[in-house]
Amino acid sequence: MTSLLVLSVSAGNGHVRAAQALCAAADARGLAGGAVHVDAMAHMAPGFRWAYTDAYLQLVRCAPALWSYIHQKTDSTAHSAVSQRLRRGVERASAGALLREVRRLQPAAIVCTHFLPAELLMRERSRGRLDCPVWLQVTDYDLHNMWLVPGMAGYLAATEEVAFRMRARGLAPERLHVTGIPVMPGFSHPAERDARRESDLLRIGLDPAHRVVLMASGGAGIGDLPAMVARALALDGPGCDFQVVAVAGRNAPALAALQALAVRHPGRLLPVGFTDEMHVLMAAADLVVTKPGGLTISECLALGRPMLLVAPIPGQEEHNAGFLLEAGAACLAYDAIGLDYKLAALMAAPDKLLRMAQISRALGRPDAAQRVLAHVFGDAEPSEPMV
Numbered sequence: 001m002t003s004l005l006v007l008s009v010s011a012g013n014g015h016v017r018a019a020q021a022l023c024a025a026a027d028a029r030g031l032a033g034g035a036v037h038v039d040a041m042a043h044m045a046p047g048f049r050w051a052y053t054d055a056y057l058q059l060v061r062c063a064p065a066l067w068s069y070i071h072q073k074t075d076s077t078a079h080s081a082v083s084q085r086l087r088r089g090v091e092r093a094s095a096g097a098l099l100r101e102v103r104r105l106q107p108a109a110i111v112c113t114h115f116l117p118a119e120l121l122m123r124e125r126s127r128g129r130l131d132c133p134v135w136l137q138v139t140d141y142d143l144h145n146m147w148l149v150p151g152m153a154g155y156l157a158a159t160e161e162v163a164f165r166m167r168a169r170g171l172a173p174e175r176l177h178v179t180g181i182p183v184m185p186g187f188s189h190p191a192e193r194d195a196r197r198e199s200d201l202l203r204i205g206l207d208p209a210h211r212v213v214l215m216a217s218g219g220a221g222i223g224d225l226p227a228m229v230a231r232a233l234a235l236d237g238p239g240c241d242f243q244v245v246a247v248a249g250r251n252a253p254a255l256a257a258l259q260a261l262a263v264r265h266p267g268r269l270l271p272v273g274f275t276d277e278m279h280v281l282m283a284a285a286d287l288v289v290t291k292p293g294g295l296t297i298s299e300c301l302a303l304g305r306p307m308l309l310v311a312p313i314p315g316q317e318e319h320n321a322g323f324l325l326e327a328g329a330a331c332l333a334y335d336a337i338g339l340d341y342k343l344a345a346l347m348a349a350p351d352k353l354l355r356m357a358q359i360s361r362a363l364g365r366p367d368a369a370q371r372v373l374a375h376v377f378g379d380a381e382p383s384e385p386m387v
Contacts, residue, residue: 003033071315180365186279304361
């Protein structure tokens with residue numbers, strides 16, 4: 001019997017990273033039955049998997065206005081609507097292998113970092129085919145209708161506002177818990193990372209005497225990262241002698257372009273492909289230029305890093321950006337020219353960067369994964385009542 005099953009969906013990378021963080025935290029607790037992470041998409045019908053992952057990424061890349069319409073339309077569509085019932089029927093028809101895998105693992109508790117497996121499992125519970133508690137971890141800084149899955153054992157929210165919105169849209173207040181969004185252990189000890197910053201800079205080949213800008217395109221590889229980096233390196237003026245760490249992830253063409261660019265800018269650009277040291281690179285940065293995915297910004301907040309946001313996906317990432325802008329932890333570049341201007345302006349204003357970093361640190365919840373597990377396993381402090 002498995003103590004904890006964590007179910008994610010690989011539509012983008014954030015839901016998967018949140019699940020991995022929960023499993024790492026569970027391992028640190030020494031759960032007797034252990035923790036298992038399962039990507040629900042690995043057990044769904046192939047056609048459904050393509051539509052839910054590849055087609056989604058193509059849509060947000062090539063037709064963001066259409067995705068924005070779909071996001072808004074589904075947010076205002078009742079769960080009882082014909083379109084929603086049809087969607088759930090297609091999901092159930094594609095999920096036989098996933099449900100068999102859940103039954104095989106016999107978990108004592110389940111946490112879903114995406115609403116799809118949560119909806120499927122609630123139907124199983126309602127028909128008496130599953131008897132363990134199922135929890136839902138929201139992985140953005142706003143609330144969409146699809147996260148409103150009734151009957152969960154508990155709902156885990158990034159902020160007080162998200163929890164407030166859950167209650168306002170009908171979820172039981174006693175089941176709402178503000179935990180933050182889980183991040184991996186490397187992001188969970190900001191003071192330790194700060195103490196090691198200079199040695200980490202030297203180890204990865206950067207000069208501690210010059211500031212560092214970390215630029216990343218997100219787990220989905222959306223955006224022209226080499227072009228952004230080239231423009232950043234061409235900036236001139238006060239504070240623009242910064243170094244750039246550019247993370248291309250699994251985007252091999254982008255990495256090759258960055259490596260060619262690094263030859264033309266010796267000592268100023270460190271190109272990085274897929275890495276398991278993102279916590280080191282982020283802690284080394286004075287500013288992080290990134291898309292506002294829920295997990296990426298949670299990692300930045302956990303380490304207290306200021307952000308310059310680019311190319312938010314309409315809908316959820318725009319709302320994430322709004323949360324950070326309102327708080328003062330980030331700025332937003334609407335286009336390439338805006339990126340040039342705001343990057344140069346921020347690097348010329350160290351006091352502003354410091355204030356943004358302080359706000360970011362105050363918003364961060366580096367212990368979110370431990371908070372989630374404390375609720376799931378019943379040893380959390382009582383929650384404060386929401387106003």
